[in-house]
Amino acid sequence: MRTNEEIINLIVSLRKEQGLSLSRLAEKINMPKSTLSRYENYSREFPLNKADVFADALGVSSQYLLGFDAEETPNQAESELRKAILDAFSELDLEEKKEVIEFAQNKKKKKSN
Numbered sequence: 001m002r003t004n005e006e007i008i009n010l011i012v013s014l015r016k017e018q019g020l021s022l023s024r025l026a027e028k029i030n031m032p033k034s035t036l037s038r039y040e041n042y043s044r045e046f047p048l049n050k051a052d053v054f055a056d057a058l059g060v061s062s063q064y065l066l067g068f069d070a071e072e073t074p075n076q077a078e079s080e081l082r083k084a085i086l087d088a089f090s091e092l093d094l095e096e097k098k099e100v101i102e103f104a105q106n107k108k109k110k111k112s113n
Helices: 004-017 022-028 032-040 048-058 062-066 074-090 096-112
Strands: none
Touching: 004 048, 004 096, 022 032, 022 048, 048 062, 074 096
């Protein structure tokens, strides 16, 4: 199992790799930004009972996040996430697909600004 510091370092690394701000990750896990900041500053212990919530938000398994699944890598998790996105996307009608594409393009523009 990873140490508290290793878990936090992994969360920060995954968050940054995915281009997520502290605020956005806090929204995704339904947690105040200040609380998440305390974890990232090591002033508060990572809540092990919230590992699944963090893992879901970051696209990895809770086993990987906690260090029980050394075989999984963020790339594997990203691959699984892409598959899930494609599966969901394939079930949309044409108008819904256009909305999703427009949404993603707008997010990309905002991220690059």
